[in-house]
Amino acid sequence: MTARVVSWLDERLGLTSIYNLVFDRKVPKVNWWFTLGRASLFLFIVQGVTGVFLSVYYVPDPSEAYGSIQYIMTGVTFGWLIRGIHHWGASLMVIFVFIHMLRTFFMGAYKFPREITWLTGVILLLATLGMGFTGYLLPWNQRAYWATTVGTAIAGTVPVIGDFILRVLRGGNDLSAVTLARFFSVHIWFLPVVIIGLISVHMYLVIRLGISSVPKDKEQ
């Protein structure tokens, strides 16, 4: 029965060919360092799912944000788990994406014909850091408030246009309800859309070009 349903669907959707193309690719003999990309993707999906769940109760407003997170942590069943996964997953994702970048760099995997994979990866790393930066403000506690005050002030030290950048980031001269709302919007809409788009290009290129092999020692 299951086999018949699967073959009926396969005939129409071409699932087997997608599976073969994506998962049954030929790869060179590689090591554990080559799993970091997939690990980053997995963490992004985890962050996406837990983030959607958090948005059920979180309110991006200065008077409600802190209370709504207290409610998630103490009032909602398994709220501590969902927020905990999102919290720790965020740090893990930055670490994994960064080591993924280092591995690509040190193994020279960014070279021809994979330059565009590398470039999209650079933007993905920056977008991941942006997710960390914008997400950090959302709990609206002392740490979040002052971290963002300092972070946006650092951006403000850019010569000539620094002051303008600072005001764009904060949505005014000071940290306010406007800052919280725009950080929230960037965190749940702008950056996720950018990341999903770039991951698609990144993954397409990985599948199209295949992955590079481990660089060989000169003497071998």
Added chain:
Amino acid sequence: MTDSHEVQRRDFVNIVLVGLGSVIGLIIGIPAIAYLLSPAVKIQDEEAWIPLGPLDSYPLDEPKLFSYTRTKINGWEKTVNSYGVYIWRYGEGESEVKVYSNLCTHLSCRVTWQEDTNVYFCPCHDGRFNKQGAVVAGPPPEPLHQFETKVEEGVLSIKHMEV
């Protein structure tokens, strides 16, 4: 025999994958569903005894209004609702007291005691109740809601509940 050996390994891997997948799915799925359903399942206990002051402070055979507020916590937000009740002592004894809600049973407008006509009057649709809370005139479908009362050390209390 090498062929059948390979097939067996494949089956084993499949079974392990499906098994582990189901366990992981349950471990993730159950908290996720509980998380979403949580506010629907956790209902606040709204019953509480509200003290209305010494019974002696209320006059005999004359309904008196008493107002109080209750704070309701909805997630991260608090709502303060105010309630009004009429206390009617129909005798000297401690048990000879009745407490009615001032919510009209028609559409929850507030009723007021009118001494000249001896009725509780609802201004919304001309509903009238007598001293015992029974409907005298107008559209209200049932008598005024009555609260459970108790008197301890001379202090009158009612059992508050959502009407």
